[in-house]
Each structure stands twice: as C-alpha cells, then as structure tokens.
Amino acid sequence: MTNATTGATSRVAKSMQLYERALEIIPGATQLISRRPSRFAYGVSPVFATHAKGGRFWDVDGNEYIDWVSGIGAVILGYADPVVDESVCRQLATGTMYSVNHEVELELAELLIDRIPCAEMVRYAKGGGEACAIAVRIARGATGRDKILFCGYHGWHDWYLAANLSAEASLDPHLFSGIDPTGVPRSLEGTSIPFPYGDLTALGQLLDDHHGEVAAIMMEPFRSDWPPQGYLEGVAALAKQHAVVLIFDEVSTGFRPSAGGSQPVLEVMPDMAVFAKSISNGYPMGAVVGKRDVMEPAATMFISSTYWSDTLGIQAAITTLSEVEKRDVPVKVREIGTQLQDGVNAAAKRTGIPAICQGVAFHPHIDFQLPDEALKEKIVTLFVQEMAKRGCFGMTSFYLNAAHDARDIEQTIGAVGEVFELMDHAMRDQRVDELLECDTKNDSFRRLVR
Numbered sequence: 001m002t003n004a005t006t007g008a009t010s011r012v013a014k015s016m017q018l019y020e021r022a023l024e025i026i027p028g029a030t031q032l033i034s035r036r037p038s039r040f041a042y043g044v045s046p047v048f049a050t051h052a053k054g055g056r057f058w059d060v061d062g063n064e065y066i067d068w069v070s071g072i073g074a075v076i077l078g079y080a081d082p083v084v085d086e087s088v089c090r091q092l093a094t095g096t097m098y099s100v101n102h103e104v105e106l107e108l109a110e111l112l113i114d115r116i117p118c119a120e121m122v123r124y125a126k127g128g129g130e131a132c133a134i135a136v137r138i139a140r141g142a143t144g145r146d147k148i149l150f151c152g153y154h155g156w157h158d159w160y161l162a163a164n165l166s167a168e169a170s171l172d173p174h175l176f177s178g179i180d181p182t183g184v185p186r187s188l189e190g191t192s193i194p195f196p197y198g199d200l201t202a203l204g205q206l207l208d209d210h211h212g213e214v215a216a217i218m219m220e221p222f223r224s225d226w227p228p229q230g231y232l233e234g235v236a237a238l239a240k241q242h243a244v245v246l247i248f249d250e251v252s253t254g255f256r257p258s259a260g261g262s263q264p265v266l267e268v269m270p271d272m273a274v275f276a277k278s279i280s281n282g283y284p285m286g287a288v289v290g291k292r293d294v295m296e297p298a299a300t301m302f303i304s305s306t307y308w309s310d311t312l313g314i315q316a317a318i319t320t321l322s323e324v325e326k327r328d329v330p331v332k333v334r335e336i337g338t339q340l341q342d343g344v345n346a347a348a349k350r351t352g353i354p355a356i357c358q359g360v361a362f363h364p365h366i367d368f369q370l371p372d373e374a375l376k377e378k379i380v381t382l383f384v385q386e387m388a389k390r391g392c393f394g395m396t397s398f399y400l401n402a403a404h405d406a407r408d409i410e411q412t413i414g415a416v417g418e419v420f421e422l423m424d425h426a427m428r429d430q431r432v433d434e435l436l437e438c439d440t441k442n443d444s445f446r447r448l449v450r
C-alpha cells in the first residue's frame with residue numbers, strides 16, 4: 001500500500017497519516033526540528049511512537065525499534081526507568097508544584113555543586129535552549145557587556161539566532177542551512193558572533209576586534225569527537241585574559257562522559273555550564289550552574305518563571321544523577337559504544353564499504369568516505385532507510401543509553417552487515433537510486449562542532 005501524497009509504504013502508513021494531520025494544524029508539524037521526518041528516511045522511518053521501554057520504542061504502526069537516538073540524547077538510563085519513574089510518581093502524589101518552594105530545589109542544587117567542578121550556585125529551567133538563554137542573560141548582567149561569541153548549537157532563542165541577521169556572519173555551515181531569522185529583532189544584529197571550533201587564532205582575533213564588548217564565550221566543549229589537545233585550555237586562557245565569562249553548553253554531552261559531566265574528563269573549568277536532556281532521563285529539566293562571582297549577580301536580575309520550581313523534573317534529575325553514578329553509566333555507555341564501533345568497522349572491512357565508525361564511544365558516528373557528495377547523500381539515506389526496515393532507528397550516529405544491551409548490539413551489527421552488503425552491490429550495479437524508497441534525507445541542521 002502506498003500513500004498518494006507522501007509516498008509512504010505500508011510499514012509506516014499510520015505515522016504518515018498522523019504527520020499529514022499535524023501539517024494541517026501544527027506549523028512545521030513537529031515541536032523539534034530533529035523530529036522532522038525529512039531528517040530520516042521519509043515515508044520509511046517512523047514519525048509517531050506509542051510507547052518506549054529500555055532501549056526500544058514502538059511506532060503507531062506496531063513496528064519495534066532499537067532507539068539509537070535515545071530521545072535526542074535526553075534518555076540516559078533507558079526509557080521508563082523504574083527507579084526514576086517511581087521517584088517521580090512519589091513526588092506526583094504529593095503535588096507537582098506549590099505556591100511556595102520545595103526542599104528538592106536545594107537537594108538538587110547541592111548534588112550539582114558536589115558533582116560539577118565549576119558549580120557553586122545553581123538556577124533551573126525546563127529545557128536546554130532556555131537554560132542557555134538564562135546563562136547568556138546572567139553573563140551579560142554580570143559583565144555589563146552585550147556581545148556573545150559562540151560556537152555550537154544553543155537552541156532557538158533570539159540571542160542565538162541574532163547571528164543570522166548579519167549577512168557576513170551566515171550560519172549556513174553552522175545551524176540550519178538557509179535559515180531566515182524571521183521574527184528576530186533586527187536591532188540584535190551584531191550581538192552574537194560565531195567562531196569556528198578548534199581555531200584559537202580566530203577566537204583571539206574576535207576578542208581583540210570586540211575588545212571590552214564581549215560578555216561571554218558560549219560553546220559546546222565537544223559533541224561527538226574529543227576536542228583537539230590543548231584547545232579548551234587555550235579557550236579558557238583567552239576568556240581569562242579578556243575577562244569574558246566562559247560558558248560550556250553541556251546539554252548534548254550531559255552526564256555520559258562522567259557522573260559530573262564533561263569537566264572532570266576535560267580537566268578544564270569554565271565559569272558557567274548549562275545542562276538539560278540527560279540530567280533527568282526525559283523529564284523536562286534544565287540547569288545553569290556556575291562560579292559564585294558570576295552567578296550571584298543573577299539575584300538582582302529578573303529571571304523568573306512558574307514552572308522552574310516544578311518538582312517532577314527536579315526529582316527526576318536527583319534520581320537520574322544518583323542512578324548514573326550507582327550504575328556506573330559512563331563506563332557502561334563507553335563499553336557499549338566501543339562494541340558498536342568495533343562491529344560496524346568490522347562490517348565495513350568485510351564488505352569493502354568505505355565507512356568508518358569513530359568519535360567518542362558514547363556518541364559514535366559513521367562517516368561514509370565517498371568523494372561524490374551526491375552519491376554520499378543517497379548512501380546515507382539508503383543506510384537510514386534499510387536500518388529502519390531492520391528495526392534500528394537512527395541516523396548515522398548513535399546516542400547511547402544504559403539500557404542498550406548485548407542483544408541490541410548484536411541485532412544492530414547484524415543489520416549493518418546486511419545493509420553494507422546491499423550498498424556494496426547497489427554501488428557496483430549502479431542501482432542506488434532504484435533501491436531508495438524516499439527522497440534523500442535533508443540535514444538542514446548542522447553543528448559548529450562535530
């Protein structure tokens with residue numbers, strides 16, 4: 001059965017029907033760009049889920065998948081984790097938020113201060129972009145300066161998208177290619193300036209060019225590859241030299257590198273850091289932490305919202321962070337990721353597919369080394385398509401969670417082997433187009449760091 005408008009095959013017919021419905025009543029159809037079906041194999045990959053457990057989810061068409069996206073990184077222990085959910089249910093039974101404050105706010109703050117090297121004071125949010133916006137407000141307020149130098153992805157707020165207002169600072173290679181910052185006030189032009197990852201000279205030049213005007217350097221310290229030797233130390237030194245607040249956005253890396261986030265592993269301490277996603281295993285939560293001298297001025301700034309005291313996200317974070325440590329999650333995801341990398345690389349070698357699986361073990365990625373860009377796009381889409389058909393949901397990278405197990409690895413490596421073989425034959429026989437059941441996937445959302 002094929003859907004006339006979407007070309008959807010019967011395996012995700014219901015998903016695509018719901019998507020058509022969403023297009024009519026939800027602008028853009030999805031709340032997060034990373035959930036757009038065009039980012040996967042359109043009409044083959046699932047778009048709507050019914051439920052999830054551990055490392056897997058089920059779509060509305062009844063298909064089961066190993067989820068290698070882990071809720072876009074938010075799920076670190078596994079879906080519907082019984083320990084986290086039980087603690088949330090206990091909290092739920094006593095009310096979710098009140099007209100006054102609750103002690104769990106202090107409990108989580110103390111836990112974060114205990115774990116994260118730069119954390120001396122803490123504020124909360126409900127998501128990553130929001131936490132970044134709070135951090136930027138605090139840095140601007142604490143320094144009395146306006147400009148932000150940034151690198152990486154930091155959400156949807158005006159302070160960040162302002163970078164796209166300047167033609168010469170085009171974010172095409174960094175954010176969504178071709179994005180039009182519609183709705184962002186033109187008066188913010190020049191307030192947010194991107195810098196290229198890994199290039200200390202470029203950052204130093206920007207700091208010189210905007211001397212005395214820069215409030216903060218906001219950056220993802222790394223994403224799925226370790227930073228170049230000495231780079232982050234160099235950034236920290238430049239920040240200090242120019243008296244600029246250094247903010248690490250750890251939303252993506254979260255608590256997979258260590259139970260204290262990235263800083264204990266990197267051995268570089270920023271002035272502030274931002275967390276969300278894996279802090280609470282899928283419950284809405286975000287946190288801004290930092291050194292006392294930067295954070296304390298926030299007491300006199302208007303940074304205030306009803307749901308930041310919501311106890312469910314806070315309780316989920318307390319339990320998640322405790323379980324991350326108790327279950328040795330950073331070690332577990334590293335081990336699973338290493339097995340996955342080894343298995344994919346062995347399959348590439350066996351089939352002769354020019355692919356390499358590399359990067360940090362908790363978030364490895366497959367790079368297809370094909371000089372023909374158009375062919376590469378098709379091969380990537382074919383990979384996503386064929387993996388989905390074999391019950392493996394994802395793209396060409398893998399976001400691990402602690403519920404992924406040996407069975408998931410075995411099924412995935414088996415599927416990768418089959419798909420690589422199919423690709424090898426398709427490329428030899430020039431049948432790639434014929435095998436594609438969808439348009440090439442549209443990755444109009446790139447990162448400043450890999």
Ligand SMILES: Cc1ncc(COP(=O)(O)O)c(C=O)c1O
Binds near residue numbers: 072155
């Ligand atoms: C590094 C980083 N910062 C901020 C965000 C935005 O977080 P949220 O989608 O929760 O607003 C993301 C989301 O992918 C992220 O990866």
